[in-house]
Amino acid sequence: MIGAEFAATLARAQGGDEEAVARLFRDLQPLLLRYLRVTVAPGAAEDVAGDTWLDVVAGLDRFSGGELQFRAWLFTIARHRAIDAARARERRPRTVPLAGSEAGERLTTPDTAEVAAERAATRAALALVAALPRDQAEIIMLRVMAGLDTGTVARIVGKKPGTVSVTAHRALRRLAAMIDRAGVL
Numbered sequence: 001m002i003g004a005e006f007a008a009t010l011a012r013a014q015g016g017d018e019e020a021v022a023r024l025f026r027d028l029q030p031l032l033l034r035y036l037r038v039t040v041a042p043g044a045a046e047d048v049a050g051d052t053w054l055d056v057v058a059g060l061d062r063f064s065g066g067e068l069q070f071r072a073w074l075f076t077i078a079r080h081r082a083i084d085a086a087r088a089r090e091r092r093p094r095t096v097p098l099a100g101s102e103a104g105e106r107l108t109t110p111d112t113a114e115v116a117a118e119r120a121a122t123r124a125a126l127a128l129v130a131a132l133p134r135d136q137a138e139i140i141m142l143r144v145m146a147g148l149d150t151g152t153v154a155r156i157v158g159k160k161p162g163t164v165s166v167t168a169h170r171a172l173r174r175l176a177a178m179i180d181r182a183g184v185l
Helices: 003-014 018-039 045-062 067-091 103-108 113-130 134-145 150-157 161-182
Strands: none
Touching (some): 003 045, 003 067, 018 113, 018 134, 045 067
């Protein structure tokens, strides 16, 4: 999270400052990729993320709000692009996705032992989340990984806040059972 500097960074980005846009990208791209790797077809996350950022840059001058609203806007766009990508894939089933290169993450994070350990833990957590039913996985990614509140997640996924809460609760119970079965902790 950018924090207190977000408003100034956003204003500069809206004014065309490429460095400010790059800061928004560097801050949110790893989180966006994690969300998409759970919610879209294997190998499609980077393409959907690219389409998402094209839409964000195109609409940046019309956005108003704080950092949480920006993240909600970003993930709403990402969800729409993911749906579009799934529809396009259904129309062209012969398309073969390239192996995931994780190039986006390599460009946005330093190569240190600490980052490697964090990535291993993140991959393990994402693998567990990806094993959930799709609606539960998406809600957990938005609530827990993206840090969005229940009302915002409900708007993004088109469900009632109570439904999102119940789904998140069920998903977390299912994750706890999966962890118990695996003997972790």
